[in-house]
Amino acid sequence: MSVLDEVFILCALGALVLFVFHRIRGIEKLAVVFYAALLYLLIKMSGLGYGGEVIYSSFSLNILGETLQWRFDAVSWFFAIITVASGLFSAVFMSGKWGESYREKTSNAAYGTLQIALLLNVNSMLILLASGDLLSLFIGWELVSWASFMMMALNPDKQARQAAIKYIVYAMAGAMAFLAAMAYVYGITGSLQYAELAQASAALSNGQIILLSLLFFTGFAIKMGLIPFHLWQAVAYAETPAPGAVFLGAISARMGLYAIIVVLIQLIGLGHLQQIHIPFTFWNLQTVLAWVGALTTIIPTYIALKQNDARHLLAWHGVGQGGYMLLGLMTLNSLGSAGGLLHVFNYATYQAALFMTIGAVIYRTGTANFDKLGGLVTQMPLTFMVMVFSIIGLAGLPPMNGFVSKWMVYRSLLLDGEPLLFVAAVIGTLGTILSVYKLVHNTFLGQLRVEHQNVREAPLSLLIPMLVLAAIMFVTGMMPGLVLDWVASAQLAMGLVPVTYNLGGIVLASGGLDMIWITLILFYGLGVGAIIFYLLGGRAKRVHQYDNYAGGHFLTSRVRYHYSHNFYAGLMHLIGGWYRGSFKKLEQAIVSLVSLLSQLSENMYRSAQPAMMVIIVVVLSLWSISGGIN
């Protein structure tokens, strides 16, 4: 029995136990143990992250002559360890005070259902990641879609329900595209095995490859929320209960990236992506995908800038950061693709931490609305610190880990001679920096409201996972080599040239990156500043929060001058005209088209129009008598 079998058995056992006992108090502790055990099993497989052999499960199924099998390679393992770790952190987050308050607000059953939803998400993702052929990939894909839907549907709000329904409609559309692509593959090769597709794809014509890539990519892009399918994701993730949002935000959408790696890069192949030119343009398939990634970094990020709810702001960022991963991956060189993969890990750490901080703020104050927050830094300093660490990561500034992956993507774009993509990535980062400042300013900085004067720091059960994540962010930022081991193995498994790295960062002939030095210099600079300040007798003085300059106005608790509403009014004056909701209009147009068609067919079917029906029947029968299609 291989380790992978143990993983599946543990998953099944966990699901069974949780399903039976989910109403019982204390089940949350058991869930934490379950994720820890799962993480242990994955660590047992950690050879994969350091160039080990592919691990197969010892069972397989035979259906209609197709063999379904499951295996873990380095790419699967890389995604799986992030998945299980995110699950563990979410489970710890909801095992303490947060869970109690959720129980009180809803019921034992609802809390148990949340636990089940999280567990099903983790399990279905592991099944997806372990898939060894297209059919098992599709099964895993559907499981993941429905598990996410279950998580999203747990919030009884109207907005959340609508978002969940919207999600499942999108997901089904994606699955249909995926299914069509599979049928096409089956038609060509007569099999759904990876190996056969990889073999057959070498002989396919350009038109076939383009059609196949389009169908597959549509399916995967919907899961990942890439342009133009980005509308569903943010609201659905944001409105999920906090631990669910932590998990979904951190990793769920990355399953799309995994499928893109498996199908487009491993099976259809790098050569095809680079060689196939789009008719009537000077682009090849790779450039098109890179530009999809670049636009995904820009558009959702600037939508995030407009959000007035912390959760929605973060979730929109999640969509945008997916663009960086695709962009990095689609450079298809060793540095850029390593950057894209590393960003999956980095992004999971800080997005989880950010959703946790917002969860803690909601736990204490009851709202994530920017208009109703502010000045919480004095009340929740540790939560504030975690948020600062995370937004440094999200904005891609040293010394946090987000800097490393973004640097790698930028650097490879520059080395490849892709100035326009580089500028697009930088514009995306600019939007990120602006909106994370909005996030931290409107929740933690500025002036405290009267009703929040007795707010206390988040309880320990919420703080511990946050602080651990902050530590991971810093350590993997200072020593990215720890994660680059896994990334390089994954690159090998994908058939790319692995990146050259050391513990401190990237080794590159034309100027590498050493985060250990950068971190040391950063702290050295801070230290020098501190020494100068304190040696020259500098003293700090705290002032009252209304002792604040507002053009000479006297501030009171009624007129606080905490500038949060209509933040960035000046910037919006400049770029506000660009927010036209074009994609929303496109979505509405498609909805109208579908409803028009369905009304037409309904009219055909239900209304009594004998003359019309007679004509149609006569025409059809004449056509079939005269030979039909043949």
Add this chain to the structure above:
Amino acid sequence: MSKLGNIPVQAKSEKKRTNPLARVFDELIQFCQSRSMFMLHYCTGCGAIELPPAMTSRFDMERLGIQPMVTPRQADILLVTGYVSVKTLKRVILTYEQMQSPKYVIGICSCTVNGGMYWQSYATAKVLNEYLPVDVYIAGCMPRPEAVIMGLRRLMSNIENGKGNAWKDYYERYDYYLGNQQHLFGDDWQTPVDVIGEAKFYDLEGEETYGEHTRTLEQHQEPLEAAVMRVKL
């Protein structure tokens, strides 16, 4: 305490400093201070119109190291450029108190000296230095940019020679200034700035820091405790 006309002149407080090396850098620091000043121009009246030429290329204030600044926290000079109505004066005082020491006030135009053409007005504060310690007055209606620059140079030489100490007077004789302010605004007058706390912070409490007016203030004052960052689990 002597008086030069209406302007009180405070003798430099001669506290014994035990460290013999304590004053080694004083001159250098004063020199540097006088040559890098940010000014917050509180543009109250017509005098403000003379500042753009003084700041821009023709007279070029920046060659003296003087630049405009948008917040009082980073500013060194408060320019009051015209008549101050009672309502405005409250804001001017708040802005002044929010500046970090050492800080200097320049009154531009006759209106700040003696009320100028508004001397009959019921709503205008006539003599600025009854409410704030003024370092330099620049009289005229309105003073030309050359005069403004001359006044600024006067302030620079004062600072360089260690004479620009009016800001200390505000802490040392807070009761006097507060009394005049209360006379104008009423007994419940209060700014959110803890001036007495700052006097303690700068070690500038004098005999006249406290008095009957500060006692009146204490009766009306809302607490000014700063919010402290504390982990309360």
